[in-house]
Amino acid sequence: MAGSSLHERLYTPTDEHGMLRQTVRQFARDAVEPQAMEHDQSGTLNVALLRRCGDLGLLGLTVPEDGGGAGLDAVASVIVHEELAYCDPGFALAYLAHALLFVNNFYWASTDAQRARYLPKTLSGEQVGAMGMTEPAVGTDVLGMQSVARRDGDHYVLDGRKTFITNGPEADVFIAYAKLDDRITTFVIERGFAGFSTSPKIPKMGMRASTMSELIFDGCRVPRENLLGREGGGITNMMRNLEIERLGLSAMSLGMAQRCLDDMVRYTQERRSFGKPIHEHGQIQRYLAESYAKVEAMRALIYGVAATVTPQHRNRLGTDACKLFASTAAKEVADAAVQVLGGYGYCTEYRVEQFLRDAKLIEIGGGTLEAHQKNITRDLTRP
Amino acid sequence: MKILVPLKRVPDPELKTKIKDGAIDLSGASWVVNPFDEYAVETALRLLENGDAGTREGGEVVVVTIGPSEAAQQVRSALAMGADRAIRVDAEDKAIDALTVVAVLQAIVAEEKPDLILMGKQAVDGDANQVGQMLAGKLGLPQATFAASIELAEDKASVLVGREVDAGVEYKRIPLPGLVTVDLRIVSPTAVKNHVTPDAFAYGDGPRYASLKGIMAAKKKPLADKTLADYGVTASPVIAEKGVELPPARPPGQKVDDIPTLVQKLVEEAKAL
Numbered sequence: 149m150a151g152s153s154l155h156e157r158l159y160t161p162t163d164e165h166g167m168l169r170q171t172v173r174q175f176a177r178d179a180v181e182p183q184a185m186e187h188d189q190s191g192t193l194n195v196a197l198l199r200r201c202g203d204l205g206l207l208g209l210t211v212p213e214d215g216g217g218a219g220l221d222a223v224a225s226v227i228v229h230e231e232l233a234y235c236d237p238g239f240a241l242a243y244l245a246h247a248l249l250f251v252n253n254f255y256w257a258s259t260d261a262q263r264a265r266y267l268p269k270t271l272s273g274e275q276v277g278a279m280g281m282t283e284p285a286v287g288t289d290v291l292g293m294q295s296v297a298r299r300d301g302d303h304y305v306l307d308g309r310k311t312f313i314t315n316g317p318e319a320d321v322f323i324a325y326a327k328l329d330d331r332i333t334t335f336v337i338e339r340g341f342a343g344f345s346t347s348p349k350i351p352k353m354g355m356r357a358s359t360m361s362e363l364i365f366d367g368c369r370v371p372r373e374n375l376l377g378r379e380g381g382g383i384t385n386m387m388r389n390l391e392i393e394r395l396g397l398s399a400m401s402l403g404m405a406q407r408c409l410d411d412m413v414r415y416t417q418e419r420r421s422f423g424k425p426i427h428e429h430g431q432i433q434r435y436l437a438e439s440y441a442k443v444e445a446m447r448a449l450i451y452g453v454a455a456t457v458t459p460q461h462r463n464r465l466g467t468d469a470c471k472l473f474a475s476t477a478a479k480e481v482a483d484a485a486v487q488v489l490g491g492y493g494y495c496t497e498y499r500v501e502q503f504l505r506d507a508k509l510i511e512i513g514g515g516t517l518e519a520h521q522k523n524i525t526r527d528l529t530r531p
Numbered sequence: 532m533k534i535l536v537p538l539k540r541v542p543d544p545e546l547k548t549k550i551k552d553g554a555i556d557l558s559g560a561s562w563v564v565n566p567f568d569e570y571a572v573e574t575a576l577r578l579l580e581n582g583d584a585g586t587r588e589g590g591e592v593v594v595v596t597i598g599p600s601e602a603a604q605q606v607r608s609a610l611a612m613g614a615d616r617a618i619r620v621d622a623e624d625k626a627i628d629a630l631t632v633v634a635v636l637q638a639i640v641a642e643e644k645p646d647l648i649l650m651g652k653q654a655v656d657g658d659a660n661q662v663g664q665m666l667a668g669k670l671g672l673p674q675a676t677f678a679a680s681i682e683l684a685e686d687k688a689s690v691l692v693g694r695e696v697d698a699g700v701e702y703k704r705i706p707l708p709g710l711v712t713v714d715l716r717i718v719s720p721t722a723v724k725n726h727v728t729p730d731a732f733a734y735g736d737g738p739r740y741a742s743l744k745g746i747m748a749a750k751k752k753p754l755a756d757k758t759l760a761d762y763g764v765t766a767s768p769v770i771a772e773k774g775v776e777l778p779p780a781r782p783p784g785q786k787v788d789d790i791p792t793l794v795q796k797l798v799e800e801a802k803a804l
Contacts, residue, residue: 204742
């Protein structure tokens with residue numbers, strides 16, 4: 149990776165971050181890279197590999213030490229997502245759905261009893277977690293969700309449907325949002341609850357090393373103790389974690405773009421046309437130079453914003469900007485890589501076509517470009 | 532049982548070497564623990580623990596490095612793997628040579644009195660392959676180099692070291708205290724035996740990753756910052772680097788028309804026959 153030691157220091161601020169990056173990079177090279185193409189092609193999640201992330205302690209990265217996690221910050225989360233996505237964006241997405249959307253979300257909203265019940269197995273990876281917010285008819289306008297909950301003795305009863313739920317097919321535990329008395333409320337759902345099921349896998353363009361499905365609530369009976377936070381407190385839970393989630397997705401864009409850039413640089417030094425390496429052609433130089441500039445800009449923005457996000461301190465504007473910029477920049481870099489590698493780029497062997505398909509997701513998932521544009525403008529023009 | 536593991540930081544060997552003004556350009560380097568030294572840390576941990584149960588009773592692994600303050604990160608990563616404490620002796624890589632390193636390590640051994648000194652067979656930057664042998668010589672300790680396997684005797688008074696040689700594997704038993712340098716295969720799944728981990732147990736290939744738990748624990752482990760003067764050593768290298776250049780580019784291949792020309796060229800130009 150290019151850059152000076154000082155440069156490295158900006159993106160790896162403490163020794164702990166340095167060791168984390170080294171561990172994850174090594175793990176990604178040794179264990180994640182070799183299985184990536186197979187899982188992209190078969191459209192399956194490597195559950196055993198997610199469990200190995202648990203052995204390393206990566207699943208509880210942002211959970212404080214007293215909760216059994218590592219107690220690390222948003223920068224650490226960015227490092228992990230960047231390094232994993234460099235080798236396998238689909239797997240990185242499954243990691244995000246588990247470690248951030250489920251574990252991190254759950255930890256900050258749960259009671260001690262709930263933590264005792266669900267944390268050990270989700271921190272180890274014995275159980276896979278997922279989170280359900282989007283519905284077939286409701287995406288960005290999340291407040292209009294149609295899933296409903298009602299009280300029934302010592303249970304809640306949920307009806308509705310969630311869709312595009314990453315890890316849905318494999319997950320054992322879920323965080324799900326539904327309206328109770330017209331107020332968004334959060335519940336913890338276990339696979340096996342009466343009235344709960346998941347649909348078959350939903351086929352998709354990219355990120356195929358992670359899976360998605362619908363969550364179906366058909367009179368699903370949820371014990372009262374599985375209320376997460378308070379009744380009507382769903383928005384608080386949701387908003388508390390959005391920043392670190394956007395950073396994780398942005399960091400995935402960064403990892404993908406860095407990978408495509410590295411592959412491009414290597415290829416243009418080896419491939420020759422008209423009697424010289426193709427990086428000596430001006431048209432190719434434009435792809436390389438612009439991609440490098442985009443990667444560096446993404447990195448600076450993402451790490452700069454990540455340093456400002458803590459459980460106590462939010463930075464909505466910054467994280468919206470990260471994802472708005474990084475998602476499209478990564479897609480452009482991946483597209484450049486496909487173009488530069490030509491026929492090889494379009495075929496699966498060099499994997500850049502996969503990164504292009506994968507990179508597109510970040511413009512949609514976890515907030516569309518249009519949602520970020522709306523949020524940023526609203527914050528900027530607020531009187 | 533106390534094991535001392537000297538380790539060195541090196542520029543990441545997976546990255547491309549850049550030459551600038553007759554020296555290796557390290558301004559953009561990212562630094563890692565010398566892989567062979569990392570294997571030595573792994574070996575030390577395997578010698579002391581029950582790998583199957585994931586427990587260790589007693590024993591101590593002390594890592595030592597000689598390098599600038601940034602090298603603390605590399606010793607921290609050895610602590611994160613499971614070593615118990617660390618010593619960093621402050622020095623710039625350029626200002627010291629193998630003999631200086633040996634002098635420092637000699638003083639540290641005198642102070643720490645380890646039962647075993649375990650180290651990589653060489654550092655992958657300079658590839659000198661000298662420190663282990665010279666240190667054992669200076670200390671008057673028995674040595675076994677290029678270990679591909681190691682077995683700690685049940686009475687912990689000796690180690691049986693397997694070394695891969697041309698004709699097969701040579702086994703050497705050396706009494707402790709002693710010094711062993713390790714080769715790549717020492718981190719294969721069953722290369723280390725200690726009569727604690729069940730013989731049938733197989734480790735994963737390669738050194739362990741520092742887990743998050745290990746990384747967080749490493750913060751609290753002692754790391755002593757020392758100077759060359761603390762050990763009565765002055766840096767007076769007898770070896771100096773005069774210049775660095777990349778090997779010349781390979782000349783392009785030639786096509787010949789027939790076998791006699793080929794033979795003639797092999798004899799006269801390549802001097803291969």
